[in-house]
């Protein structure tokens with residue numbers, strides 16, 4: 001078996017074990033394969049095992065893969081920071097955006113979504129630990145940004161995305177995930193289109209699933225460790 005196949009099976013297994021262990025509904029947690037820095041050939045191999053959802057952080061790199069894999073029926077999720085000059089291509093080539101943190105960006109994505117495409121699915125990125133250096137909106141701004149997105153014609157508000165700060169204490173990490181789940185439920189109550197809590201990565205997917213994640217974003221757990229030189233070379 002190829003390494004990628006072994007790792008894919010392992011991740012799928014971790015997800016299904018957690019779903020069972022924590023009494024989550026079968027099929028209620030989606031796997032997003034985070035493929036930044038990896039070549040299109042790796043994504044193609046993973047698609048051969050049945051993986052259809054891929055997450056990318058860097059637009060130029062992503063667009064090359066979207067084009068190279070055009071013959072496959074993949075769903076592309078944009079999960080990186082977004083500058084205004086990138087919105088047109090994101091609106092044209094992606095099905096989902098997880099990293100909305102400003103109404104200006106949401107507005108542009110809606111305006112630039114091509115007429116013949118279904119609505120762009122979006123999640124608001126929340127700065128759950130209120131870290132000064134981190135992306136994402138503050139909690140106090142969540143409901144007003146959600147309302148603005150709700151009012152935009154070509155976007156569908158699907159939920160929240162969080163990237164928690166690394167914490168040594170698992171109980172603290174758990175509290176953060178629980179807090180995110182509470183906010184997600186409040187959002188879903190107000191906006192019935194909300195059904196996605198994008199939470200959990202390679203190191204903490206079990207804890208995220210235990211606490212209500214509906215989508216885990218897995219990079220290194222699937223593809224292996226990213227090389228740092230490649231990472232820095234990938235900035236748009």
Ligand SMILES: *Cc1c(COP(=O)(O)O)cnc(C)c1O
Nearest residue numbers: 034079201202217218219220221
């Ligand atoms: C890179 C990245 C991931 C994947 O992280 P791993 O630890 O490699 O699984 C998930 N989410 C976001 C937003 C990322 O940038």
